[in-house]
Amino acid sequence: MLEIKNLHANIDGKEILKGLSLEVRPGEIHAIMGPNGAGKSTLASVLTGHPSFEVTHGEVSFHGKDLLELAPEERANEGIFLSFQYPVEIPGVSMVNFMRTAINEQRKYRGQDPISATDFLRLMREKKELVEMDNKLTNRSVNEGFSGGEKKRNEIFQMAMLDPKLSILDETDSGLDIDALRIVANGVNKLKRPDNATIVITHYQRLLDYIVPDFVHVLYDGRIVKTGDKNLALELEEKGYDWIKQEVGSI
Amino acid sequence: MAEDILHEVTQSEYKYGFTTEIETDIIPIGLDENVVRLISAKKNEPEWMLDYRLNAFRKWKEMKMPEWAHLKIPEIDYQSISYYAAPRTNGPKSLDEVDPELLNTFNKLGIPLEEQMALSGIAVDAVMDSVSVKTTFKETLAEKGIIFCSFSDAVEHHPDLIQKYMSSVVPVTDNFFAALNSAVFSDGSFVYIPKGVRCPMELSTYFRINAVNTGQFERTLIVADEDSYVSYLEGCTAPSRDENQLHAAIVEIVLMKNAEVKYSTVQNWYPGDKNGSGGVYNFVTKRAICKGENSKVSWTQVETGSAITWKYPSCILQGDNSSAEFYSVAVTNHHQQADTGTKMIHLGRNTRSHILSKGISAGVSNNSYRGLVRVGAKAENARNFSQCDSLLLSDKCGAHTFPYMEVNNETAIVEHEATTSKISEDQIFYCNQRGISTEDAVGLIVNGYAKEVLNKLPMEFAVEAQKLLQITLEGSVG
Numbered sequence: 157m158l159e160i161k162n163l164h165a166n167i168d169g170k171e172i173l174k175g176l177s178l179e180v181r182p183g184e185i186h187a188i189m190g191p192n193g194a195g196k197s198t199l200a201s202v203l204t205g206h207p208s209f210e211v212t213h214g215e216v217s218f219h220g221k222d223l224l225e226l227a228p229e230e231r232a233n234e235g236i237f238l239s240f241q242y243p244v245e246i247p248g249v250s251m252v253n254f255m256r257t258a259i260n261e262q263r264k265y266r267g268q269d270p271i272s273a274t275d276f277l278r279l280m281r282e283k284k285e286l287v288e289m290d291n292k293l294t295n296r297s298v299n300e301g302f303s304g305g306e307k308k309r310n311e312i313f314q315m316a317m318l319d320p321k322l323s324i325l326d327e328t329d330s331g332l333d334i335d336a337l338r339i340v341a342n343g344v345n346k347l348k349r350p351d352n353a354t355i356v357i358t359h360y361q362r363l364l365d366y367i368v369p370d371f372v373h374v375l376y377d378g379r380i381v382k383t384g385d386k387n388l389a390l391e392l393e394e395k396g397y398d399w400i401k402q403e404v405g406s407i
Numbered sequence: 408m409a410e411d412i413l414h415e416v417t418q419s420e421y422k423y424g425f426t427t428e429i430e431t432d433i434i435p436i437g438l439d440e441n442v443v444r445l446i447s448a449k450k451n452e453p454e455w456m457l458d459y460r461l462n463a464f465r466k467w468k469e470m471k472m473p474e475w476a477h478l479k480i481p482e483i484d485y486q487s488i489s490y491y492a493a494p495r496t497n498g499p500k501s502l503d504e505v506d507p508e509l510l511n512t513f514n515k516l517g518i519p520l521e522e523q524m525a526l527s528g529i530a531v532d533a534v535m536d537s538v539s540v541k542t543t544f545k546e547t548l549a550e551k552g553i554i555f556c557s558f559s560d561a562v563e564h565h566p567d568l569i570q571k572y573m574s575s576v577v578p579v580t581d582n583f584f585a586a587l588n589s590a591v592f593s594d595g596s597f598v599y600i601p602k603g604v605r606c607p608m609e610l611s612t613y614f615r616i617n618a619v620n621t622g623q624f625e626r627t628l629i630v631a632d633e634d635s636y637v638s639y640l641e642g643c644t645a646p647s648r649d650e651n652q653l654h655a656a657i658v659e660i661v662l663m664k665n666a667e668v669k670y671s672t673v674q675n676w677y678p679g680d681k682n683g684s685g686g687v688y689n690f691v692t693k694r695a696i697c698k699g700e701n702s703k704v705s706w707t708q709v710e711t712g713s714a715i716t717w718k719y720p721s722c723i724l725q726g727d728n729s730s731a732e733f734y735s736v737a738v739t740n741h742h743q744q745a746d747t748g749t750k751m752i753h754l755g756r757n758t759r760s761h762i763l764s765k766g767i768s769a770g771v772s773n774n775s776y777r778g779l780v781r782v783g784a785k786a787e788n789a790r791n792f793s794q795c796d797s798l799l800l801s802d803k804c805g806a807h808t809f810p811y812m813e814v815n816n817e818t819a820i821v822e823h824e825a826t827t828s829k830i831s832e833d834q835i836f837y838c839n840q841r842g843i844s845t846e847d848a849v850g851l852i853v854n855g856y857a858k859e860v861l862n863k864l865p866m867e868f869a870v871e872a873q874k875l876l877q878i879t880l881e882g883s884v885g
């Protein structure tokens with residue numbers, strides 16, 4: 157469903173992605189690991205169309221469409237969801253209003269009528285249960301004053317509400333306590349279907365015990381330099397990144 | 408050949424306005440005593456009204472335009488303005504003849520069809536006849552003894568009330584624009600709610616339809632007698648295009664014991680184009696006096712239009728235990744300038760006032776809050792709380808807060824809080840990533856920010872005002 161070919165991207169004239177290629181098929185879970193500053197969040201930003209990044213080279217197709225041609229909101233409505241590494245606070249905008257607007261935009265994009273009030277409330281209740289989200293949080297403004305962990309949980313709640321085809325989870329595990337990690341990971345697993353896919357960006361093998369990946373990629377210096385199965389994550393946990401760096405250096 | 412010449416002659420004659428009826432109803436530009444007399448004569452006013460105007464005119468000649476506001480006001484040549492124009496008679500005949508862009512905006516705002524007709528300048532009488540609200544409306548009000556009519560009608564039919572209350576809140580010499588209005592006011596509305604009567608409906612729909620032709624110097628007087636209640640809405644969300652650049656209105660509200668008045672305004676006069684040319688200059692004097700004890704007044708305003716706004720709806724809290732509220736959202740975009748706020752004058756004991764001002768600036772506009780809270784020596788236990796927030800949508804716009812406090816009684820508590828925030832690119836992107844377009848995201852954030860004020864508006868207008876905020880700010884971020 158997602159095909160990235162030789163992707164190069166800049167921010168402020170500095171090249172961050174330097175020829176990245178990746179293919180994701182329906183039903184798959186891909187983990188992306190890599191040292192700080194390697195370009196993992198940049199990849200997520202470029203895929204979702206953040207205006208600060210400029211794509212200088214390469215192609216990205218999503219379900220056969222040229223993703224790079226689409227506006228950020230169109231990409232979202234095509235079914236790409238990003239769980240942000242640093243979720244943004246939007247004071248004054250209630251979670252309820254925010255979610256209803258988002259859902260209705262998605263429905264409009266697909267030529268459907270706005271969701272009815274009762275259906276919306278039912279959906280909210282159902283998805284809140286899925287990630288064991290407190291009512292108190294959904295009654296507040298978007299992420300305003302949420303703790304780090306609450307923000308991450310709220311990302312997965314939104315993911316559940318919007319039912320995306322491709323989810324990109326950028327360090328969703330960081331900041332979650334042990335129980336929350338299990339709850340959020342279970343939530344992600346319950347949303348898994350043969351027709352959707354997930355990219356999990358993480359530093360910790362621990363998350364991958366819960367969300368078991370089909371592939372593990374190492375992103376280093378703007379490229380994917382190594383791909384393996386879930387055992388690669390265990391190896392990285394044990395040995396760190398130096399050996400990878402050496403491998404790359406020797407090429 | 409001959410035909411061509413004939414054609415040219417008739418055309419050019421037409422071009423220079425050799426038509427009949429229309430011309431007779433426009434006074435030539437300029438302002439002197441004769442013009443004031445002429446206005447009064449055209450309106451068939453009684454002697455006392457003419458004397459009032461002449462007195463105001465003489466005072467006005469000695470006054471100067473105020474310069475303290477944070478506004479750049481271009482030189483206004485008061486002799487180049489026409490001070491009386493009869494209602495338009497050559498407007499469009501049906502909606503087919505109206506600018507489609509205007510209709511598009513009406514539809515975005517969700518304004519009913521009849522009102523769209525009236526607002527586009529289609530003969531109001533015809534529209535009014537088709538709106539049955541008007542008649543039932545009038546009957547209901549009459550049954551309760553409520554007077555609700557044009558200011559001119561009131562001068563004719565209720566001279567005692569007009570003479571008693573006109574200028575009792577805003578004296579003729581209050582300020583330059585008030586004096587000007589008093590000399591040349593075109594028309595406006597008069598409301599009287601008798602003792603113990605709760606006005607059963609918002610005085611809005613009717614007014615909205617009539618609002619089209621009230622002219623540039625509007626005058627409104629509302630008198631709420633003891634134990635009465637009324638909610639009044641002025642203006643409308645629809646864009647008001649007006650060739651008259653200068654607007655100077657007066658609104659006076661008098662509240663007796665236990666009376667309550669809610670006055671809501673949605674102001675959307677033409678703000679000028681993106682480059683800052685054209686647009687209405689809006690200099691308004693609005694003031695209420697809580698004469699009786701326990702009376703309560705609230706001003707709610709949504710200001711999105713005009714090139715220049717100079718406006719400070721104020722309250723004099725004279726009666727003991729009286730209270731006042733001021734809720735304001737002022738939006739400026741492109742080159743608009745707004746200097747707006749309120750004055751709360753506490754005179755009576757246990758008087759309370761609450762100020763909530765929400766400024767939103769975009770483009771290269773300038774948005775200022777200016778507020779005065781004064782507590783008189785006898786105002787035991789007076790309380791005021793002011794909250795002034797500014798939201799910035801660009802790096803080039805300005806937001807300013809000028810709070811003034813004069814407290815002359817030790818038991819008074821006066822509090823002021825102010826915040827400034829900015830819509831960030833990250834907030835917009837976060838919304839985009841959830842499928843929400845930038846325009847809708849700005850609308851969502853701005854309406855969230857202005858929510859507390861919008862909630863004070865009558866329901867139907869709250870919905871329109873929400874959409875209005877979004878439309879006003881279209882294309883202002885990113």
Ligand SMILES: Nc1ncnc2c1ncn2[C@@H]1O[C@H](COP(=O)(O)OP(=O)(O)OP(=O)(O)O)[C@@H](O)[C@H]1O
Pocket residue numbers: 167168170172190191192193194195196197198199208241
């Ligand atoms: N606005 C910016 N201006 C300049 N450089 C930037 C900007 N944003 C990111 N970068 C740089 O781009 C590189 C990649 O950053 P990115 O956030 O993608 O890393 P990451 O792999 O997600 O790291 P982490 O594991 O720490 O989250 C870093 O060197 C970072 O400093």
Ligand SMILES: [Mg+2]
Pocket residue numbers: 196197198241326327
């Ligand atoms: Mg990152």
